[in-house]
Amino acid sequence: MKTVVLKFGGTSVGSIKRIKKVANIIVSYKKKKLGVIVVSSAISGATNDLIKKTKELSNNFDPAEYDVLLSSGEQVACALIAGRLKHLGYKSRSWMSWQLPIITDGPHCASRINRINKNRILKFVNSGGIPIITGFQGINLNNRITTLGRGGTDASAIMLAKFFNANACDIYTDVDGVYTTDPRNHSKAKKIQKISYDEMLEMASLGAKVMQPTSVQDAKLNNISFSVKSSFVKRKGTLITGNKKAFSNQIITGITSTKNDAKVTIIGVKDKPGVAASIFKPLSLNQINVDMVVQNISLNSKETDLTFTIRSEDLKKTEKTIKQNKNISFRKISYDNNVSKVSIIGVGMITTPGITYRMFQALALKKINIMVISTSEIKISVLISNKNVKKAIVALHKEFKLD
Ligand code: ASP
Ligand code: MG
Numbered sequence: 032m033k034t035v036v037l038k039f040g041g042t043s044v045g046s047i048k049r050i051k052k053v054a055n056i057i058v059s060y061k062k063k064k065l066g067v068i069v070v071s072s073a074i075s076g077a078t079n080d081l082i083k084k085t086k087e088l089s090n091n092f093d094p095a096e097y098d099v100l101l102s103s104g105e106q107v108a109c110a111l112i113a114g115r116l117k118h119l120g121y122k123s124r125s126w127m128s129w130q131l132p133i134i135t136d137g138p139h140c141a142s143r144i145n146r147i148n149k150n151r152i153l154k155f156v157n158s159g160g161i162p163i164i165t166g167f168q169g170i171n172l173n174n175r176i177t178t179l180g181r182g183g184t185d186a187s188a189i190m191l192a193k194f195f196n197a198n199a200c201d202i203y204t205d206v207d208g209v210y211t212t213d214p215r216n217h218s219k220a221k222k223i224q225k226i227s228y229d230e231m232l233e234m235a236s237l238g239a240k241v242m243q244p245t246s247v248q249d250a251k252l253n254n255i256s257f258s259v260k261s262s263f264v265k266r267k268g269t270l271i272t273g274n275k276k277a278f279s280n281q282i283i284t285g286i287t288s289t290k291n292d293a294k295v296t297i298i299g300v301k302d303k304p305g306v307a308a309s310i311f312k313p314l315s316l317n318q319i320n321v322d323m324v325v326q327n328i329s330l331n332s333k334e335t336d337l338t339f340t341i342r343s344e345d346l347k348k349t350e351k352t353i354k355q356n357k358n359i360s361f362r363k364i365s366y367d368n369n370v371s372k373v374s375i376i377g378v379g380m381i382t383t384p385g386i387t388y389r390m391f392q393a394l395a396l397k398k399i400n401i402m403v404i405s406t407s408e409i410k411i412s413v414l415i416s417n418k419n420v421k422k423a424i425v426a427l428h429k430e431f432k433l434d
Contacts, residue, residue, distance in 0.1 A: 035200070038072075046074075050115055077107065128168045205261065211223060220428070221434075237410065259271065289371055298364070301333070394426060399423050
């Protein structure tokens with residue numbers, strides 16, 4: 032029997048009406064004589080509410096208890112879906128991940144699925160049943176419940192598809208696919224039909240909120256193709272795949288932007304070997320993620336300026352860490368909280384010269400100042416002022432013929 036894994040995100044199960052719709056989607060697969068394995072997230076908002084409670088009780092809530100608590104949201108959604116399917120006359124039941132079990136590795140709150148015991152589910156599917164499995168969680172070797180990081184049901188779906196050798200994995204969400212850029216930023220955004228894992232990974236990491244980045248990594252490592260679809264409207268989604276034949280000759284596939292960046296500049300840093308390490312080590316010890324970095328060449332070889340970006344929410348912590356750092360001396364430190372990173376992404380970049388130039392030129396023509404630049408094989412990112420983001424996206428979308 033051909034098997035499909037269907038994943039439903041929080042908004043897809045966000046109300047009773049939507050859960051009914053989800054049940055109908057599941058039935059439509061069942062009617063095609065497919066083996067159907069369902070994995071669901073918690074009702075949208077439920078996980079946030081639980082996190083809020085932990086914060087009210089402690090600013091250092093125990094991670095193991097945090098996982099027990101957070102995993103409960105999915106239990107509710109799965110029971111509701113299974114109950115609805117039974118109401119419609121189908122054989123269905125819910126499964127908590129620990130009941131399979133789904134075994135995870137790694138720390139609480141950020142575990143990864145390592146192994147899935149398939150026996151019970153296979154038997155159930157082969158007898159015509161539809162299992163509804165809780166996403167976002169598993170159990171570790173100490174028998175404690177773990178979670179997979181925010182948005183982790185995506186990873187559950189990919190790993191279920193891997194272990195059950197599914198013929199398809201459909202990720203149902205509130206958008207009908209992956210777009211060339213966020214449709215809310217640009218009316219000319221177009222749905223992408225097919226995109227490679229690498230491009231999707233960059234898109235997901237650089238601000239396209241469609242998939243949890245680690246789940247895309249799991250898909251790439253295990254070569255699991257998947258589709259992103261809407262549970263609200265019946266439309267063809269976007270296929271994410273490693274199959275090279277699938278791609279058009281588009282050079283740039285998508286444009287993303289981030290919202291929560293802040294820029295820090297340390298002026299007049301004493302320039303000596305090891306200075307960058309002295310600055311960044313305490314930041315990493317404080318879990319502050321540094322993204323883009325530029326260091327100016329010092330003209331007098333005594334002093335240099337260093338600029339880097341972090342998430343806005345880390346700005347206070349960063350300022351404190353740098354000011355308390357006895358291993359560096361500098362003249363001045365300045366911040367800018369109103370910056371965004373705009374990135375163009377496409378595997379076509381590897382073989383096409385002149386992309387960097389075209390990007391900078393397009394922004395220059397719109398009089399948009401670039402503060403920091405960073406590149407990888409398949410993406411170019413620029414840091415610009417928040418107020419220019421929309422303008423930049425419109426210009427780049429046109430320049431790279433995505434309109
Ligand atoms: N419910 C979890 C979260 O909100 C997992 C998920 O949505 O995939 O992060
Ligand atoms: Mg999600």
